[in-house]
Amino acid sequence: MTLNPHLISLATSSEELPTSVEEENLSPEERRVADRKLKKIRRKEEKKKRREEGKNEAEQSKTSSAQTQALEYLTCWSEKREQWKFQKTRQVWLLQHMYDSTKVSDAHFKVLLSYLEGIQGVARETTVQKAEALVRCGEGSEEAEGGATDYQKKAHRAREVVQILS
Known part of the structure; x- marks a missing residue:
């Protein structure tokens, strides 16, 4: 027994799958088989959507987790120096x-500026280089626009970093 090619193309090409098979020229057994196949296709699509949503949520939670841990690290450095331990x-x-x-x-960021005063080695040199590059690029964008853009805020922070580390 074969499934109607029209049903297969509907099930694989459209976003919204039919809920049941309603063709009059199919026997009850063919309808039952077609319904089961459509149901299987729908389940696969739902599973695929859930998997993609799960990946997005995992990436977001991973990012927010790293952010939380880094900010807690910085807070511990400023408030509980005896418990603080360097973590690269x-x-x-x-x-x-x-x-x-x-x-x-x-x-x-204010606490981070204090933290940066003690930074050493290649990390210090790289941070200064990146900050200076941001300042140079930020000066060009200030002349082009009058408002405080996100890029200008970054340039302002970079200026502060350069002042601290130079």
Whole structure:
């Protein structure tokens, strides 16, 4: 027994799958088989959607988890120095995201500036280079636009970093 090609094309090509088979020229057994196949296709589509949604949620929670841990690391450095322990991954996250005001709030950024005073080695040199590059690019964008854009906020933060580290 074969499934009607029209039903297969409907089931595989359309976003919304039919709920049941309603063709008059099918026998009851053929309808039952066709209904089961359509149901199986619908379940596969639903499973695929759930899997994709799960990946997105996992990525978001992973990002927010890293952010939370890095900010807790910074807070521990400022408030409980005797319990604080250096963690390179947290420092790297902070250095990569310190110009983004949505990830590092202004209050945390002030603490981060104090933290940066003690930064050493290649991390210090790289941070200065990136900050100077951001300042140079930010100056060009200030002349083009009058408003305070996100990029200008990053440039302002970069200026503060350069002042601290130079």
